[in-house]
Amino acid sequence: MKSGFFDKLVKRMDHLEPADMQRYLQRLVQEKGLFEKVFEALQEGVILLDQEGKVTYVNSAACNLFGLQRDNIHGQQLTQGLQGFDWNALLKSGGAVSRDLEIFYPENRYLNFYVTPIDEHEDLGFVMLIRDITLTRKLTEEKIESERITALTMLAAGVAHELGNPLNSLTIHLQLLSRRLRKLDKKSSGNLEELLEVAQGEIKRMDGIISQFLAAIRPTQPQLQRLHLNDLLHETLKVLKPEIKQANVRIKLDLRSDLPAMLLDGDQIKQAFYNLIRNACQAMPNGGRLTISGTFTDFEIRLSFHDQGKGITSENMGNLFQPFFTTRKSGTGLGLLIVRRIIREHGGEIEIESKVAEGTRINLYLPLTEKRMRYLE
Template sequence: MGKPTFGLVEYSQEELMEMLLEQQGMTFKFKKIEGRFIHTFCTGQLLGKIGLTPQQVVGRELKEFLTEDFAAAKEEYYSQAWEGKEDVSYEGELLGVSYFASLRPVKRHGKVVEVIASCVDITERKVSEKELTETKELLESLFESSVDGICIMDTSGGVIRINEAFENIYGWKNAELIGRPAPMFPAHLENRIDEIYKHLNANKKVIHLETIRPRKDGENIHVFLTLAPIQDAEENIIALTVITRDISERKKLEDFYRKADKLNAVGQLAAGLAHEIRNPLTSLRGFLQIMQSGRAEKAEYYDIMLSEIDRINSIVNEFLVIAKPYQSNAQKNDLVRILQSVVTLLEAQAALNNINIATEADDDFPQVVCSEMEIKQVFVNILKNAIEAMPRGGDIRIQASVLQGSVRIRFIDQGEGISEEQFPRLGEPFYTTKEKGTGLGLMMCYKIIGDHKGEISIDSALSKGTTFDIMLPLTSDF
C-alpha cells in the first residue's frame, strides 16, 4: 500500500541532500577531533563559486585548503562556536565572492558534539554597499569642495547642515545655525517655507531667485539662490537644499557695463541735443531783438517764446533722466508715455539723418510693472541703433500692442540689416556691428528685459531692415 517506513526515511534523506546541493548558499558541519576542526559535511552552489569541491573540504581542516592566515582567522570563530557560543557569524571573501557565515553549536546532554554552519552569497550586497560608500564619499567631497554655499534644511526651515563655502559667504559657522532658520531667505519668503515646499512638491522643479542678503557682520551681498527638494523613495519631500552663489562681483560688473553704456549713449546724444536746442534758441534771440528794437508789441511774442522755452526744458529734462545715476524702482508705468519721452529725446538725432519716427499704440494700452529708468534705457538703445542703421534716412515705425498675457513694443527700421552670421553673437559685451560701437548697449537691453521676465526677439535681413520685438508680461513679480 505504499513505501515502507525505511523507504520513506531513505527518500527524505535523498531529497534533503538534493535540496542542500541545489541551494544557492552553502551548508557545512565540523567536529573537533584530537584538537583539530575537521569538516564532516559540505555542499551547496556557493562552494563551487569559491573554487572548492566537497572532496576538498570533507575530512580536512581549514588550513589544508585555505591559506594559513585565512584559516587561522576563521578558526577563531570555529572555537567560539565549539565552546557553545550561540549566533557566531563572520564575513569572508574568496575568488571575488563575498559570503556571510552563521555558526550554531549542536549539543547533546549539554555538550557540543558538532557545529553546523550556513553561508549565503552577499557579493551583490557588498558591491552595492561599496557603490553606496563611493557615492556618499563623492557627494561628501562635492558638498565640502563646492565653491557655492550649500545649506540643507528640514521641512520646518531649520538648518541641518552647511558647507564651508556657505560659512565663507555668510560668515556663520555650522554650529551656530544647526536647528535655526536659514539666514539666506529674503524677508518676503522667511515665513513661507510651507508654501515653498508645497510649490516644489507640486511642480517637482527647482526655484531660482536673486536677492540681497546680509552677512553675519551686517554687510549686504548679492546672491543667486537655487532651491531644490530632497525626496524619499516615495517622492515625498523630506528636506530642502539651498545653493547660494555670491554674485556681488558680477553685479558690480553689470553696473559698470550699465554706466559705460549710459555714458556712451549720453555722448552720442549730445550732438543731436545741441542741434535741437539751437533752433528754439535762435527763435528766442530773434524775438528778443525785435522786441528790443521797439518795432513790435512785446506781448504778442510771449506765448511763442514760452513754447520754445518749454521745448528746451523738455529736451534737457529727458537728457538728464538718461544721464542721472541709475536706481531701479519697479512699479506700474505707462510704457507709451515712456516711449514718447524717448522719441522726443531722439527726434533731433533722427532729423539730422533725415529720419521720420512714427508711433502707434493700441487703445487702452495697459500699465506694466517695470523700472522706468531701465526700460527707458532699453528704448533709447534700440531706437538709437535704428537711427544709426539708416544713414540714408527713411522711416522708423514703433508699435505698442497688447497680446495675450503680455505687451509688445516693436521697432521697425529700414536700415542695413543684420546678417545671419552676426545673430548668434548679438548681446555679447564688446561685440558690435558698428564701427565705433561698444556692444554694451544691446547686452544691457537683454539683461534688463530678462530681469523683467520678458524677452527680446530680432528679425532682420541684409538691406531689408530690422525688427526688434520687446515682450513684457502684464503680471510680474519683478
C-alpha cells in the first residue's frame, strides 16, 4: 500500500539529519502501536485492504466475527477467508459501499459491513468496518411480530363481536325449528331433523373456532397457584386416555418425581399439554410412541414431548406459529399459538426440533425464579 507521507519522507531522506530521521521513525512506530491498540479495543471489526483486496491488517473483532485466523489471512485475498464475498463487484460500484449479510460460521449472525477508500485522492487501499446487527435485527422482528399480534387481536375482537350476534340468533331460530319438528310425525319431518343437527353442529364449530382464535392471541392474566407439573400432566393424560388409545399411541413417561412445585395457572397449563399431546397423536396416524420427559435445574424446569411422527419440513417450520397455518384438513392452526402464549405468560419459552420421517420434539422451559423481563404481545 503506497502512502503519500512515505513518498515525501523518502524524498527528504537525503536532507535529514540522523537524529531527525530517528525521531520520525520513533513517531511512526508510536502512532502505529497506538492505532493498533485502538483497533484491538473496538468491538466492531476493522479490516484494511490494498487495491487488490489483499488484507494488510485485521483486528481481533473481525477475526471473531468471521472465524478468521490473523496469520492465515494476512497478505491474502479477503475472498479466501470469506467464501462468497465478491470483492470485484464492490470495486465496480465505486465509492463507499454498505450492505447487510448473513453468515453461518462460526455462528449464525447478521452483519453490516461498510467499505470505503482510505483516501479519495490517493490509492491507499480500503478500510472495511463490520458491525454485528443480530440483536438489532431480532428486536426489529420482535417489534414487527408484536405489532402484527396487536393488529390481529383488534381484528379478532371486531370479528367476534360481529359474528357473535348472528350466531346467537341462528342458534335461537334453530332451537325453535327443532321444537316445531318434534311436533310433526316422522313421515312429515323426513330427514329435516338430521339436517338441523348438521346446521347446529356447524354453528357450534364456528363458535369454537372464534373462541380458540381469541384464546390464542388475546393477552390474559394467569391465575397462579403453587402446583406440580407432574399432577397436571397426569390429569391431562386421564382426560385424553380414550383418544390416545384410539390413535394406538403408547405414552412413555420419563419424569423426575422430585420436580419442584411452581406458580402456575393449572387450567392454562393443562390446555397447553392437551394441545401438544393431541398434536403428537395426530402426527402418528399409524400409531407410535410419545415420550414425555421432565427435568430441572436451579433456574428452570424443562418438559419435552417427543413423538415418532412424520416430522415437519424446513419450509413449514417457519410458519408453525402463524394463525390458521395447518397441514391437516381438520386443523384450525391455532394449537401451537395457544401453547406459546400460555408458556410465555408464565415467563417461559417453547422450542421445536423436528426431522422429516423421524419425529418432532417440543421443549417447554418454565422458570423457577421470576424473570426480570416480559415478552411483548
